[in-house]
Amino acid sequence: MIFRPLHFTRRALEAMARGPYVAFVGAATIFVAVLATGLFAATLGGAERLLASWAGEVRISVYLAPGADLERARAAATRVAEGRSVEAVPSEVALSRLAESLGDGARVLDGVGPGALPDAVEIAAPGISLEGARALAARLREVPGAEDVDYGTAWLEPLERFVRRARTAAAFLFAALALATAVLVSNTLRLAVFARREEIEIMKLVGATDAFVAAPFLIEGVIQGAVGAGAAVLALLGLHAILLPRLGAAFALAGRLTLADTVPPALAAALLAGGAAVGLLGSALSVARALRRT
């Protein structure tokens, strides 16, 4: 077959103009699937970004045993956590910080002696992953005089587990949605193919190859997929613009999310390409079936 993209595209557009309902249903099917996938991906992206920003506030505290040498411990911690900010926090400083953080409630500390809290070494670890924090904490346990190490992110573990599981689920969900959509689109396009079975028959009578007959249908599928996916991406951008300010008002951290976190250009491009690919797959399935029968 001689490849004539403009010719086939014109034929595809003409066919869609003649049967706008079928074209609309095909594009709408892909719109719903891409929107569902995009929503999931955007939520996952947002959750990962929040996880990263929360984890970025991590401070690891090495609590020392009574009588341990604070300066020696700080020096050791500096070597272990190379490049990170390490601070020696004597017992009395820890107590005053606690009092400060309690504000009016600091009264409860009345009578608490300066040795009530242990000396500690605090390591600021901005941007560290949970896994990294865990590993660093394990190494800090070897600091001379260290009695306990707290990396204060135990509460993040369930969220990280959720994101990890969601990532795996997303892979399955994307695959299942793509397949289901391809089948739906294929069935929708079957209507278009059925409506044009006479055209297919006549084209074959005049010597058209299967590729020549199929090309406009495949282009039609790609156009429907791209239009449906394009509309879904626009809808995602709209949802981001509408929902994020409301979420930000409810949860301060959500206010930090940007469009690059929820619908990054790579996701938008992947959704567009995926929609077009699903349209192509759906039309290929239906036209292959029709060609076998003519």
Added chain:
Amino acid sequence: MIELFHVTKEYPGDGPALQDVTLTIEKGEFVFLTGPSGAGKSTLLKLIFCDEPATSGQLLLFGKNVAKIRPSAVPYVRRNIGVVFQDFKLLPQRTVAENVALPLEVRGIADREIRKRVKALLRSVGLEHRAEKFPPSLSGGEQQRVAVVRALAADPALLLADEPTGNLDSERTLEVMDLLYGANARGTTVVVATHDRSLLERYKKRVVALERGRLVSDGDSVRRTASAP
């Protein structure tokens, strides 16, 4: 050009549509296939057109055994064959010019060349002024002329016509037959399936008669009509 050796075609659950037909059609011939309805005329054309395979026997087309032609090669064989049907088989949603252009399009001919050739073809049958009309707005005779022009658009070596005048009055019938006759005069082999005896009498050509799937006579139309009851 066309050689059939003991060709039989059977459809499941039905009697044989063609039985043991042996026939040769030479290049440049004009042949009428005749016989009553159900005689096997259309089936024979379908076999020649590679639309269906023979159940047994051998069919050679342009010197090639049709049974051995790969399905993917069938379109290329068909490009040497023009086909005309009783029901025209025009695409109603495409203009007359687009219908005639179809065989040229599938051959990958450039749009500009197609436009030029289609214009000339439509002018040759007096339908130039109908180029941008849609087939349903044309009369039966005009539609069949468009169908014949489409079949001849790519200068096929062989033209098959299945009851091409079945839906036409006598005047339109002659118009269409003249087109087929003209194509044959220019060297195209023409096979016309018809049960219209007046055509056999008017055009003194070879007549192959079928009855219940069997070839019952093969000769010129003068002898055939003379022996007819």
